Amino acid sequence: MRHPYNVLAMLTFVLGAHAAQAQTPSHDTASALGVSAAQARDAWKRLDQPALERALAIEATVPNVESILRSYAERSSAARATLKATLDVPYGALPAERLDIFPADRPGAPILLYIHGGGWARSRKEDWSYIAAHFVPRGATVVLVGYPLVQSGASVADIGDSTRRAYEWVARHADTFGGNPRHIVVAGNSAGAHLSAVVATTDWHRRLGSSALAPAAVIAVSGVFDMEPHLRVPHNKVIKLDLPTARRASPLDFIADADPRTRLVAVVGGRETPEFVRQSVLFHSAWLQSGRRGDLLLLGDEDHFSIMARMADPSHPLTAVFHAALGISPPQAP
Numbered sequence: 001m002r003h004p005y006n007v008l009a010m011l012t013f014v015l016g017a018h019a020a021q022a023q024t025p026s027h028d029t030a031s032a033l034g035v036s037a038a039q040a041r042d043a044w045k046r047l048d049q050p051a052l053e054r055a056l057a058i059e060a061t062v063p064n065v066e067s068i069l070r071s072y073a074e075r076s077s078a079a080r081a082t083l084k085a086t087l088d089v090p091y092g093a094l095p096a097e098r099l100d101i102f103p104a105d106r107p108g109a110p111i112l113l114y115i116h117g118g119g120w121a122r123s124r125k126e127d128w129s130y131i132a133a134h135f136v137p138r139g140a141t142v143v144l145v146g147y148p149l150v151q152s153g154a155s156v157a158d159i160g161d162s163t164r165r166a167y168e169w170v171a172r173h174a175d176t177f178g179g180n181p182r183h184i185v186v187a188g189n190s191a192g193a194h195l196s197a198v199v200a201t202t203d204w205h206r207r208l209g210s211s212a213l214a215p216a217a218v219i220a221v222s223g224v225f226d227m228e229p230h231l232r233v234p235h236n237k238v239i240k241l242d243l244p245t246a247r248r249a250s251p252l253d254f255i256a257d258a259d260p261r262t263r264l265v266a267v268v269g270g271r272e273t274p275e276f277v278r279q280s281v282l283f284h285s286a287w288l289q290s291g292r293r294g295d296l297l298l299l300g301d302e303d304h305f306s307i308m309a310r311m312a313d314p315s316h317p318l319t320a321v322f323h324a325a326l327g328i329s330p331p332q333a334p
Contacts, residue, residue, distance in 0.1 A: 055275030075130035091169035102132035117190025193223025197251035214259035270300030
């Protein structure tokens with residue numbers, strides 16, 4: 001059933017604009033709604049405490065979330081049983097800093113570096129192997145990133161540093177597993193979308209010595225890019241942010257460090273909370289305002305979890321986004 005909210009109407013409400021003209025997702029949506037960057041960024045401050053808590057308590061909006069997560073794990077177990085893989089490759093010194101590499105059969109394959117979600121506090125790379133089952137047969141190498149969770153004592157900013165190390169390892173070692181270091185697409189969902197954006201907003205020319213090794217694209221699905229609102233919600237008891245750490249962990253503040261050739265696709269579902277919609281609109285708008293290339297994909301009938309469950313559907317728009325970024329052929333219709 002179609003969700004009752006109109007996405008553009010919801011954006012208008014969330015961002016505080018009084019009127020809006022419909023825009024295609026590739027436009028700077030916040031500007032199109034007549035909202036300044038400061039207004040868009042501070043919109044969350046106009047919410048009272050219960051409303052802000054509801055806005056960021058995303059799991060409460062999806063009644064069958066645990067069954068969806070179990071389906072991810074079951075599909076992933078089947079994928080690991082059938083695909084060639086090198087598992088638990090260390091990319092750093094921490095026990096959780098490990099990669100699962102699912103190589104394509106052809107040399108020089110584009111690489112999908114996928115960073116899982118889970119609120120920086122749950123889930124594992126092993127639960128996302130099903131992504132490889134779709135992309136590897138179509139010619140892409142898939143690398144799944146494991147990282148320390150906050151329960152280990154890592155801050156959200158520390159986790160961002162881990163994912164940077166993961167990207168650097170893959171860029172430096174891609175030729176050892178048949179991948180193309182000049183065609184790496186970084187993607188993730190939820191907290192993984194935030195971490196993907198952290199990777200994308202890193203100065204890779206300085207860190208790797210070559211802009212050619214910067215991400216070709218970042219696909220951020222249902223992400224948060226300004227961490228300050230989390231300071232005021234109960235989940236902060238788990239992730240333990242303070243204001244300096246929240247700012248250090250906010251990719252919105254580091255877009256200037258992103259390589260100008262990295263393309264952003266910010267993806268969000270229309271059945272997500274208005275705050276998650278606002279965060280994607282805000283990051284996409286700031287990315288375009290910096291002179292970089294990007295698109296915003298608003299999936300009106302999807303929620304925070306159904307998006308990833310549908311990703312391998314040949315007819316789904318998100319699948320097409322991944323195919324285009326990786327430069328691989330879409331699956332043939334049956």
